[in-house]
Amino acid sequence: MIHKLQTRNILIALFFLLISTLPLNAYVGPGAGFAFLSSFLVLFLTFLLAVFSLISWPFRFLLRIFKGQKAYKKSRINKLVIVGLDGMEPTLAEKFMAQGKLPNLSKLKNEGTYAPLRTTTPSISPVAWSSFMTGVNPSKHNIFDFLSRDPRNYMPDLSSARIGSPRRTLSLGKYNIPLSKPLIKGLRKSTSFWKMLGDHGIFSTILRVPITFPPEKFRGHLLSGMCAPDLKGSQGTFFFYTSDKEKIKKREGGINIPVTVHNDKIETYISGPENTLLQDKKELTLPVKIYLDKNKEEATIEVSGQKFTVKKNTFSDWIQLTFKPGLMMKVKAICRFYVSQIHPHFEMYITPLNIDPEKPALPISHPFIYSVYLSKLLGSYITLGEANDTWALNERVLDEKAFLDLTYSNHEEWEKMLFNAIDKTKKGLVTCVFETTDSIQHMFWRYLDPNHPALKTDQANMNAQVIEDLYIKMDRLIGKVQEKLDKNSVLMIMSDHGFKSFRRGVNLNSWLYQNGYLSLKEGKKESGEWFEDVDWTKTRAYALGLGGLYINQKGRESQGIVSPGKEKRELKKELSQKLSGLKDDQDGQEAINKIYDIDELPPGPYKDNAPDFVVGYNEGYRVSWDSVSGKVNSRIFEDNAKAWSGDHCIDPPQVPGVFFCSQKINTSSPSIMDVAPTALQLFGVNIPSYMDGHSLIDSPQNSSSRKQK
């Protein structure tokens, strides 16, 4: 009892001490200053901004009216939401709908529209999504493949963007100080429909749509998607660390870093971007220390001033890395760590170094602060265009489960962004493209094809349920989106192309070599990557990328030998005849359906940048991995034993996408180019005459004239 009383007295004494100490009246100590200063600053800023936004809002409103931006006046809807499910295959969607596994998509089909969606030629994501956003054919938007070739040296270039060094620099000792911004140029031409909507005062949020890097300026927010680079400037370079000497080899899409374990400790590095601040452009690196705990099966990693523990077979959170090129500059990246083995050999995967959205080294959003905002609100997220690391699974650096974990984790980040955009957009357009469907189908299609060569490998441990689960998950996403929309909103679900099995690869360059159209340097019977051993002075045609075949044309290619005009026409005719219906030497199956002559495809101002032919492969075939990168060898046909077992770079009519809409449309055969004019029409904006697509919704005039008829 006495003890209790004493304690109570001490507590009372302390209380009075706190509130009444002599020189401390009205003063709570510097410790409180931390909290109070910061929160006061926030309160002050909030108040200031609130007053400013309230006072200025009527002026801004009047200014918009004065500028003639009578947004939404002619609009038929308040909100349009377009969800892109890259590569969703119509036959699978139809099958799962028939089985009752996709209730939300079925509801859209029954209450609105479902139709296969005609894709572009070639049926490749960057091409198709560019047509989606511009409403024009590829010859008008200048994107014909992931890669284009530089006719000066026959080397590949990224087709969508060019990133170069700053134009003006100052050499100072070992440094090369930039005096201007680095060159970042988008190569996609024509105007996106959200830019047109913006010009009429309609607000858009565009998330992860392919070929939106570098981000364009318009009235709305945009986060770049496919083709946004990683910090190394590549389309995604993973890192694989191993102490197993047998696993040290060249890896496509990644870097293999051998490590040695000493007393359960590893000292290694992360290979960063080139240090463009230095004259010799040495690569930036970050030291990494790894402490292994074999009993707990975990690794503690020290990097860039941080220390964290990763359990075996678990991905770390996003870790922020800081590279210091010098002159007090910092370049930030984010990445995730995955330890797949601790003992007997250490194995670790690190994702490509993503541009940190909180402090982006390159602009990845419009406005610039949008990526920062998303990062602050939702946490770090993947910014790399080709987000899902398919090469890591192809190269067996990640197993199937780890790949799925990583892919769905990326997907969750995009879902959060989409719902945030839908919540924030009361009127306007919201578009988000999910590449989850594309990546998972590429890597797991073999489970739908019992004859697939990749099923014979030890990496095939799952089953067709993976794809079914994927479609069910996407259906649930659509269900959640539907719940957010009212009757004044329109929802479109679409894919840019479908999917088919990729069992056999066709090496076009080998075929051209064996048929006398491509020559190798004297004494060579094969050529390394990027036409290393090709003799251009005797070569008439070559293939590069996923569907392109080029004539080595005089005056266009630096060492061209085929004259434009009659000689080229005759050569094209000859090639077209020989390649169309090309048969597989293994079983006599037709490998190529059709050769598309670019001159016979819809015209446009950028047609000259296109390949001379687009090869339309038959189902089960695709250009071989070697041919894509300009290799020549003795085999024309080869089995595709990679996990990348489904594809769409085939004859476009064989791989249409899907189109679901909450409204009825006026055709049973929509095209991906029709989405842009439809969106414009829904918001009451005139459709430009140059667009190749047509509105899928009848205009009010058309509707009334039809009724009269």
Next chain:
Amino acid sequence: MWIFNSVLGKIFEFLFYPFHNLSPWIGMIFISFLTGLFMLFVFRHTSNQQGIKQIKNKIKAHLLELRLYKETLSQSLKAQRNLLGCNLKYISYSAKPMLVMIIPLILIIIHLNLWFGYEPLSSGNTTLLKVKLEETHSPLSTDVTVEAGKGLKVDSPPLRIEENSEIDWRLLVHKRGVHDLYIKVNGEKIKKIVVATTHSLHKISSVKIQGDFIDSLLHPGESPIDDHIPIHSIHITYPNSGMNLWGFHIHWLVAYFVLSVFFGFAFKGVFKVSI
């Protein structure tokens, strides 16, 4: 309590030892720097660092939202509402470290008041010595005398104020230094220190007190008066000190607050503390 005060006092004496003859600002900057680091340490180990990081990110996101959705009035208002909500949560995250910090900081401030609160007396100055008796003892009937040490002189007869139970003397400082003063009562002799040094930074205790836990805590400069002696307190009047900044006189507490918070913010990155 005195042992605790004495140990704490020695620590401060040790910390300020190099600064006795320097500008008080140097000592102030030094102790503010140490306080800033101390606050960071406490903040790091007692606060929800992850929560603070997240809520600060949310605050920044809502601030950016105001800019991004400036044309949509309803979104701007929502962002402001969210900002206020996050701010309240942020303050709540700071409450725990604040409560942990407040006790040691009060102790520090009490001790700092001895160093920065008063100026030493000067030679030729007079000051008041006030002896307050226990209420049970009348100043008129209690025999209290003062014995001044070297450098001090009792300059007036005692003034006995019955209603305050107080006896006052005027003292004259005629020599610089730290002087002892003795108050005699009922045969007991109590020592009180009088500071009249030329040091710009010196510990000055204006009051010696007989009291309970709180009194002892608040007046840690000298050992307390024994309980059986009928004197409650002995007080020497010193001129108030202040920090001179380009001719402006500012309270030392203000300088301490600003500087310690400044150092806290300046070094939060070095020590990886989210504030």
